Amino acid sequence: MLTIKNLHASINGKEILKGIDLVVKPGEVHAIMGPNGSGKSTLSSVLAGNPAFEVTDGSVDFYGKDLLALSPEDRSHEGIFLSFQYPVEIPGVSMVNFMRAAVNAKRKYWGEEPLSATDFLKMMREKRAIVELDNKLASRSVNEGFSGGEKKRNEIFQMAMLQPRLSILDETDSGLDIDALRIVSQGVNQLRTDQNATIVITHYQRLLDYIAPDFVHVLYKGRIVKSGGPELALELEEKGYDWIKKEVDA
Amino acid sequence: MKNAAQQYIDLFHQNRALIDSHSAPVLNSRREEAMRDFEQLGLPGKSQEAFLHTDVEAFYAPDYGLNLARITPKVDFKETFRCAVPDLESRPYFFAGDIFLGGGDPALPQGVVACSLREAATNYPALVERYYGRLARTDKDGTVALNTALVQEGFFLYVPRNVQIEAPLQLVHLLHGAHDFMANRRLLIILEEGAQVRLLSCDHTLDKGNFLTSTVNEIFVGPRATFDYYDLEESTLNTHRVASTFIRQEADSNVLVNGITLHNGYTRNNYYIALDGEGAETHLYGMAVADKRQAVDNFTFIDHKAARCTSDELFKYVLEDSATGVFNGRILVRQGAQKTSAIQTNRNLCTTKEAHIYTQPQLEIYADDVKCSHGATTGQLDGNALFYMRSRGIPEAEARMLLMVAFTHDVIEKVRIEQLKERLHKMVERRFRGTLDKCAGCRICQ
16 A cells, blocks of 8 residues: 655755655554654654655655645545644644544545534544543543643544544654553554554554554664564564664664 | 824814704814814824824825715615624614614613713713713824714713613624715713623624724723623725724723724724722733735723722734734733732734734833733744644645634633624634625625
């Protein structure tokens, strides 16, 4: 579904991604790990279309479409979902209006009628249950006053609402206690099918105990320097990143 | 002497008898002095600091017609115009320009007087005499002086002691006509001790002509009285508006003013609020949505004269295209006004490089036991929020609109009438969607 070739990207003239190659197929879970500042979050931002980043070289193909040519909203409609490391608070925009605008924009893109108020609220209710998100939160402004755990659960709730083909979870485990981590991971696992795929970006192996990856990649200095199976994550957990840095820098 | 002013001076002297004959003695008795002041002051222009960014003199420069002979328009607006807030029982009174068309509800509580100012000045001369022109001094601001010299009509409201009027009163101001004209409008409101009333006022321009409205509002709020004033402007690019609201609050009174400029041409609003009695509370709010070449200038002055008073002030502007916003907020805490709490906030969104906001918060404090703060911020739409929304599939234009609606959310939330609040939220959204150029509930506009 996703083929990234030689992807280069920079922000404010500074090159962060220096040639990423990655292929993701339906049903797969890829973990991208790496030390701080290696470019993990940049990769997720670039895939979602954050205008702060400039793609300087390379290509990204998503189901035969040139992903980089699409606006962030069209990428979403095509089935890309980014769970933000730091979900944004939007005071004054209610979760209900926010989700309704999102869901109906996607339906419009695919030539479908907007959901009726009843159907929409029913859908909200069902999807909220997946991440045990309180009804009170759903009636508040987007992420405003949410705790760290609630924000992350809200991300997975939105993912459930939008039913993406490719989910990118950017450090979803950061700031989560063990209970929230369990709820979030169960939510992600529940949404997995053999038709969709997940890219899990994480610094620690901990999350991968809950969301089992098929492939593990190590990102360092803007490149994928090592790829392997789940055992690679365990090795990193045990030995840290220093040995990889040494290998690469040598 | 400036040219723009001279035409009004000439007009006044040439038509003095006509003006008087269609008004009332109390109003007529103030004209002479007001015109003398006007001849001294002239019209305020950019050379004066308080008018630095808004050339009010230019508002008055065109040759407007004045309806001095008080010809009542043929159209019966009461039958064709509906500016109702759904589910809200209100009592609408209608004005076409500065002509009072009547309206309202005869079933007001006993002792309440709600009628045209001319009628009040005729039937209750002593009452009107005691209050008229006492807050709106003519020797300070040329626009107030000119209004006092020319005004023939207006609206009068008197609420006796401890009388509380549940259903809000509504003033529907229509600007309608084939010719360019100027309307001199006047409000005189008196709330006795413990009285309570809420007033909605809306401005609607129904034609494409050039109109100028000059408004002077004088509001006396007695001890423990509660007064809400919601003032909504929905006019056109060719409408010029200068409105000065003077409020005097006595002890433990509670006033809320919310001035909303939803669509306009050129607007200058002045608010002067004097907290005269201990424990008075004032809430002064406002917002402006402006695009194209619209300009909105709000000048506010809250005068803390007594101890233990509270003022809460919030103004927000959303400026697009080449719109201009001006906010000048002065708060004076006088010596002896101990335990004052004064909060002022001004927040602005400029969505283009051509949009301008000029903001000037001014706090002057001469008491030593007070809690005062002010803050002014100006920015653009939050890029992170915009990307977050787009990443969820919300198209950029829709995301921008939602963020702008959200930005003004808290000003509308201050409204103390639930149905009006709902209505305003919808109208603001429609404004940002570009589907509101006129009032929503009105058959003429639709």
